[in-house]
Amino acid sequence: MSSTTIIDLIFIGVAVLFIIGIKFLSSPKTARRGNLVAAAGMFIALLALHKAGGQSVWTQGWNLNYTLIAVGTIIGLIIGAIGAYSVKMTAMPQMVAMFNGLGGGAAALVASLEFIRGAHQPEIAGIELPLPHDTSSFIAGSMLFATLIGSLSFSGSIIAFLKLEGKFEKPHTFPGQNFLNGLILLVILGLCGWLTFNTTGSHAVTGFIVMFCLALFFGIAMVMPIGGADMPVVISLLNSFTGLAVAADGFAINNLAMVVAGTLVGSSGTLLTLLMCKAMNRPVTNVLFGAFGSGGGGQAAAGGVAGTVKPIQADEAALLLAYAQRVVIVPGYGMAVAQAQHQVRELSDELGKRGIEVQFAIHPVAGRMPGHMNVLLAEANVPYDQLQEMEAINPSMDRVDVCLVIGANDVVNPAAREEKSSPIYGMPIIEADHAKTVIVMKRSMAKGFAGIENHLFYKDNTRMLFGDAKASLNALVAAVKAN
Amino acid sequence: MSSTTIIDLIFIGVAVLFIIGIKFLSSPKTARRGNLVAAAGMFIALLALHKAGGQSVWTQGWNLNYTLIAVGTIIGLIIGAIGAYSVKMTAMPQMVAMFNGLGGGAAALVASLEFIRGAHQPEIAGIELPLPHDTSSFIAGSMLFATLIGSLSFSGSIIAFLKLEGKFEKPHTFPGQNFLNGLILLVILGLCGWLTFNTTGSHAVTGFIVMFCLALFFGIAMVMPIGGADMPVVISLLNSFTGLAVAADGFAINNLAMVVAGTLVGSSGTLLTLLMCKAMNRPVTNVLFGAFGSGGGGQAAAGGVAGTVKPIQADEAALLLAYAQRVVIVPGYGMAVAQAQHQVRELSDELGKRGIEVQFAIHPVAGRMPGHMNVLLAEANVPYDQLQEMEAINPSMDRVDVCLVIGANDVVNPAAREEKSSPIYGMPIIEADHAKTVIVMKRSMAKGFAGIENHLFYKDNTRMLFGDAKASLNALVAAVKAN
Amino acid sequence: MSPETTIFILTFFVFVLSVFVGFEEISKVPSMLHTPLMSGTNAIHGIILFGGILALADADGGLARTLGFIAVVFGSANVFGGFMVTDRMLQMFKKKK
Amino acid sequence: MSPETTIFILTFFVFVLSVFVGFEEISKVPSMLHTPLMSGTNAIHGIILFGGILALADADGGLARTLGFIAVVFGSANVFGGFMVTDRMLQMFKKKK
Ligand SMILES: NC(=O)c1ccc[n+]([C@@H]2O[C@H](COP(=O)([O-])OP(=O)(O)OC[C@H]3O[C@@H](n4cnc5c(N)ncnc54)[C@H](OP(=O)(O)O)[C@@H]3O)[C@@H](O)[C@H]2O)c1
């Protein structure tokens, strides 16, 4: 077998490694190994890298370009490493957004290079891509697709990043926005359509550049109106976009590994996005175009509801806890804001020492990213097996003495069960209200992400422990120790 | 786009239809549609059929070969239709075995034709298959693989068919059998190895024919020793074999659709085989090489156990049923043997009329093929929603007044739960023994498929209603009506 | 690299991917569907009929014709019978009203 | 049919099959893994780095070099950073003793 045959077989092996990697990634036990498998695949692919022609990239004479490649790769490596290891656990989503954006940008640039090169010396296209004439327009098409999607994903991800960093977290909307965006998109698509069949000459280049800029702008315009809390979904979507862009690049430069890797990410990412929305019980269109999400993390003003709020002090709450047999803790976004995970751990240990059964009830969309609570509690070294999925714990909630709700709101809002009219109606919730006593820790009566009232706070068996979660927890721990 | 391009795109569409078809087939709601989708795909593929060269099979001049094709296809269609529509519900597995065998035979013949042709005029191979020299031995290899596996699947399936028809259902074993089989297999593989690199000349032809015959014989020798009751597993295995043979043919004659379809069947079939064994809690090797299964459907001799058997008469049993509030019926292989499904239906209706809650507990491997009970009860028009999966009903078994076990034995044998030594230890069972009263209908104290004692029959809350299931049920129905 | 090799490689790749698709699809299927599924996939490999047709289409000489003919008969029985028997099986599963 | 077309067709087919594999694999994943999964796949499309390298390898002229260089930097950050951040995330999930 010729060496190139072997190289290609290697690439098939690489694709398999990616597939297995993703497979492992989707089960908790194997997830970490999955990531390593995929990384290994990537490394092998790098070594086996060769041109469409077939000759390896590494075996030919060194020149300026190779110096640039080396330097560029190392710079990227450094950026990546710093980003990956400096970032706080809770800031990881924005890190992902950033990396995704860079990937998108790279995809767009690669496609642009090919396109512009082709535009300058049309005949090259023929040599470069061993593809028959009747598909050359397909190639042009995929270059344009890669550019459009890639640059859109680039600018969009950066906005997502900034929003998660807290910059203009509030959605920026103005009437007729969706209409305007639609218009821009139409122009872009029109341009692409034209370029697909006019790939050569200076007009093509100009048109291409215009398209590129419009795509960048569209990425911004698309993400701007979306509330900061919906960013995880947006990032997941842009992630699958980048995947598709890479796949398109693969078609354009006829690189199989890129086609497969990109497509895998594209399709799995799309499904993942839908699953995320499902977990929040919201249609994806609602996330992308709905003004919902404006609540933006509990900043919404408090509203009045019939019913009485029964505050409680730390020491009294401590008593309730100290003499309970079974305590369930429901963490939410508030715990993340207060960075109170370590105090939570302390409290649960303290209760554990007194032979009280303590469990954590994790709602799939508690916090602002899937697995947000798992990450935080894991950071605070809460034993893995103390964490219970919502489905697992709900049936036994009525046998819970004290349910301690720490900065959670929507995920324990009975409205999801009871009020057809409510925006979160139908979303599965942790049935805290079934517990004998509920203690809710939050700073005020402010609303949660969904921006709606929570009747749980007014129920007879509910006590409100106001104040920043971290402060309250410290008080609680002290008081429990005192007992 | 050239017409051939379109044809190939059509074949991709066909492959997608197959994939979707299998997807649908694996969920009860969509299963039937899935089958139709796959069939549609097959039909489209037939229309678009074209040679490796590219020219359609249908557009070229009519000649003797085409007459033969037409006649042959129609004959096959008739055979298939008669087979498919004449067969009794419960005889369907052997029908599948038969069709699978034919497919295997076809695969073997196609490969042989190619091989022998190549052997006679070597140069053709070059023309026929647009494949470089460095892979031509791969082609030869896949032809041989297809022949070997295909003919093996052919003869094996026929034996499986006959066994399910009740011909020499008992396993035929003799000492050193596995050893002999291993030896034959070695010879076959040796021949294949040699042929792979000596594809031309009369020696090749002779060697090939010998190999063919040995493969046929091996298929017989492989299935003969396996107990009739294990045939479903064997058939599933041979099914995936045929799939692989077809895929290999696809490589040999360079037909993409065959590669994909065959591979899909091959991989899904392999997994399915493993799942079947898992449901019976037996390693696949045990099924293929173990002498277990010798029990062969309850004919095994009765054995004595400490404990008393408490027989019961139909009218007394009827009383117990008539005054129960919740009755669960556990059907087993015996109901199939007695063809008593209609009587069962009658009884459950009768009890239903008296406001008694009647449910059927279906064990995954009750009977002799997966879904055996579902098929029978469906045939008798038992409402779908009265059927309960084992997992669903077990938790509430202790709230059942009367559990009526009809010709089931192993699937209600507590030994699976209690006796580490038992061959079925670990197999999930329907916990009939948890019911307040258990009525077991069987003809004798004979053992079930696994050939082991069943302590359930000796428990205090168990009554034995001896006799053929059909007869006993008629008596029961009459007696219940009388009350 | 000769296009033939590329074609071969790609075909092989298609094979590999199909293996994964096949596995993934079956991974979680209720046991009551095992038999229909077996029967349905059995029908799908009836595509061998096409192999038979192609072989017979340019067969020359008695032997080739005979074998090709048998292959076609077998294949056709496999594909038609397979789909029909599966459909009959699945009729049984449709919810009764 | 020209081998080029066949190659194209097959590549397209590989694409189609990959779509199915991608979908099937994710179909049932616990929500606590959504973020790591997103991050892991994000790293995989970092393979665009190779696109950048290939483009830069035979780039001529300042513009091509600059763009190619940026592409390489971006791609490399995507792939390395992606895998590293995912690994860090997943460390969090490992069972505590
Ligand atoms: N997980 C995801 O992937 C994801 C993604 C997007 C959106 N979402 C949405 O986010 C919501 C998550 O629900 P959730 O219950 O976790 O959070 P939430 O409904 O947003 O409520 C968080 C609560 O924490 C309180 N809080 C804020 N800072 C606090 C502090 N320092 N100390 C104590 N309390 C504090 C706030 O009340 P005060 O201001 O009165 O303190 C607020 O009501 C759901 O609606 C979900 O759909 C989730």
Ligand SMILES: NC(=O)c1ccc[n+]([C@@H]2O[C@H](COP(=O)([O-])OP(=O)(O)OC[C@H]3O[C@@H](n4cnc5c(N)ncnc54)[C@H](OP(=O)(O)O)[C@@H]3O)[C@@H](O)[C@H]2O)c1
């Ligand atoms: N479902 C599958 O795919 C599959 C495949 C292969 C093997 N198996 C195995 O088959 C077994 C199935 O368990 P099972 O409980 O359904 O059946 P079983 O364990 O084989 O017991 C069937 C019982 O029915 C009785 N019986 C036979 N004919 C009868 C008649 N005419 N009237 C009344 N009773 C009659 C027999 O006792 P008498 O002779 O005393 O009447 C026998 O004990 C399991 O061991 C399973 O592993 C299943």
